[in-house]
Amino acid sequence: MGFRMQKKVFQLLVDNTAGVLSRISGLFSRRGYNIESITAGVTADPRYTRITIVTSGDDEILDQIEKQVAKLVDIRVIKELEPEESVYRELVLIKVKATAEQRQGVISVADIFRAKIIDVASESLIIELTGAQAKIEAFIKLLDGYEILELARTGIAGLSRGTDNITYL
Helix, strand or coil, rough: CCCCCCEEEEEEEEEECCCHHHHHHHHHHHHHCCEEEEEECCCCCCCEEEEEEEEEEEEEHHHHHHHHHHHHHEEEEEEEHHHHHEEEEEEEEEEEEEHHHHHHHHHHHHHCCEEEEEEECCCEEEEEEEHHHHHHHHHHHHHCCCCEEEEEEEEEEEEEEEEECCCCC
């Protein structure tokens, strides 16, 4: 039963020290664990950084990841962000090749997804979209008829819902 591949989202609160991200990614690298996305940013308290890691593996691997990361020196808290009890968001910037004739079509697709056009050049548009990963995937799929020149995704940031699961350091 433990061989079913699945994704998990882990949220870490860590000391805001030099090299903390390197130590975490080094652990994943040494053990051959996959990082699908990783985001990091300082919290309301500048002494701490919140890191969100999306990783995949079977139950045994995911269990090992959680235990190994928890042992690292700068880690204060690690918890899984369960999908039904959390909010996840990702930001994507997409530069689409668009002539003057194609521009309105791209803008129409962007409007459906409440995406913003943040730059217009003579031959391209840059679109900004924030949302769940499924929304971003669907948007990218709808742009299929257009040439995507460049794409940058942040990876997900997430928080647990409500006030029950807050960690105070």
